Amino acid sequence: MKFKLLLLFSFFIFFTSWSQTINLNESYLTDYLRTSQLLGKFNTNISFTLKPLNIGKNGLDINKDFFDFEKYAPKVLSFLNEKGEIKILPFDYNIEYNSRHPYNRNNGSMIPNRGYQHILSAGIYAEIGPLSIQLKPEYLFSENKDFEGFGEGPNGHYPIIWAKRYQLWNHIDMPERFGEKSISKTLIGQSSIRLNFKGLSIGLSNENIWWGPSIRNSIMMSNHARGFKHITFNTTKPLKTKIGNFEWQVISGRLESSGYLPANSTQQYAGTNIYIPKINQIAETNDWRYIQALTFTYSPKWISGFSIGYIRWVQMYSALVRGKYSYFMKGNPNWFPVFSNLFRKNDKSVDYEMQTDQAAGLFLRWFWKESKAEIYMDYNHNDSKQNIRDLLLDSDHSRAVTIGLQKIFKINFDNYMFSWEWTQMEQTASRLLRDAGSWYEHSYVYDGYTNQGEVLGASIGPGSNSHYIAFNRIRDKEKIGLALEIIDQDNDFYHEAFSSASDPRRYWKDFNLHLNFSKKYKNLWLFSNLIYSRSLNYKWDLDDTATEYYHPGNDVNNFHMTLKLVYLIPLTK
Secondary structure, eight states, X not given: OHHHHHHHHHHHHHOOOOOEEEOGGGHHHHHHHHHHHHTTOSOTTOOSOEESEEESTTSBOOOTTTOOHHHHSOEEEEETTTTEEEEEOOEEEEEEEESSSOOOOSOTTOOSOSEEEEEEEOOEEEEETTEEEEEOOEEEEEOOOOOOOTTOSSSOOOHHHHHHHHHHHTTSOOOSSSOSSOEEEEEOOSOEEEEEETTEEEEEEOOOOEESSOSSOOSSOOSSSOOOOEEEEEESSOEEETTEEEEEEEEEEEEOOOOOOOTTTTXXXXXXXXXXXXXXXXXXBTOOEEEEEEEEEEEETTSTTEEEEEEEEEEEEHHHHTTTTTTTOOSXXXXXXXXXXXXXXXXXXXXXHHTOEEEEEEEEEEEETTTTEEEEEEEEEESOOSSHHHHHHTTTTTEEEEEEEEEEEEETTEEEEEEEXXXXXXXXXXXXXXXXXXXXOOSSSTTOSEXXXXXXXXXXXXXXXXXXXXXXXXXXXXEEEEEEEEEEOOHHXXXXXXXXXXXXXXXXXXXEEEEEEEEEETTEEEEXXXXXXXXXXXXXXXXXXXXXXXXOOSOEEXXXXXXXXXXXXXXXX
């Protein structure tokens, strides 16, 4: 027995199979690789539907002349006859500024903030045999200045409108502002410990995750919220078979609440408090949530550049999964809900099913190297269907969709890219007969699909829609361009609050003009984004007493700046 254990240990020591990640704080590096794929310079087998990307001996096959991961994370120490290594990870610095109110999109540990906020991150990567340890903590500082919130505009909102707003806020943890003071904290960040072997990895991680092919709004899993602790079993590169390539990830994790209350939580309507404390059914406050999720991507051998995949997630309060609802729950606690029945018809316990929040969807991506173009789509349903017939008859019920395309073409000697992405989170006309509720909220999981107060999916949030059109010039490791983003802010709430008044004038709509620039200067990667934002009827605020019917409402301007730096630390051998 001792000999077998020694043999196994020796195998672990001497079989070097390491894999490190390009974390989502460095998402523009991933964007550079995706653009390079369209240009025919990068591995065509990668689907870009599972991020962060893994690099190294157990990760993606990347030509060092194109992207040298030895310079991305240089070795500082070797041991055990070169079987173990310690590498130093890049230094990351991300800073954002908002002049009037938050513009908050896919920025990981950052919060909705007015003023400045920044994240500093550095770390090391160590491996010995198949064991890898990545330590990439983050330091967050946010000014968190006060800004005009819901009902604080020049015209305010009536108590009944506040009550309507709390129909959402009582079923999701999504505070407008994270307290009243500046925030300074150190976080685990993009850290993990894993066992890696032949394109597979299993371990513990706190890294942000992005699933699906979408670039701006991933409906099912994104880096909009802070990373959460999870167990992961995933591929680190496409696994080749006779019928094509496969990629997957299965996670089980812990989601936390923000600890902050919604605005004006002491207000009453009709003699009743509009705020209902977020407690679960056994009166446990601030109970953490158990989430299990999976994604699976298949790239057929016979269709070049085509990938299709599936995503499903299920979350519930930990008290439920630990079996503390035994008075109505049948059987043992279910630690693997994501593999349970997809349809309510087959559920053994309706009560148990009602206490869980879930969603499922399909996605596809298809790129053509010859045309330097790609299309992609996310199509998802919030909550489970009764059966196949229900799915076929009312396919629009509770659905959300993202569709996008990118095309590169030449003008003179330069490459130019056209990008378009459209996302609809707003309920469809199906709501007139069968209200599905907004995405990410839930009637029993009162914190909704969030972590630390921000949604885990599309950054535009519940009930919103988005159009994004961009035009960029591409020169090797340089990209510059303009983009127009139009966001319909939470139309689900608008219809709920104002449809009885038959008032079509007070939609809250943002028009955002972007100027983007990214470039590599020797060991420094730089990304910057300047945004001028014009909000019409900000927070749905409109003066009802004006004589002209279509008159200006609370129309405001905001200036946003993002600057991201990645410094690849140079080391001489």
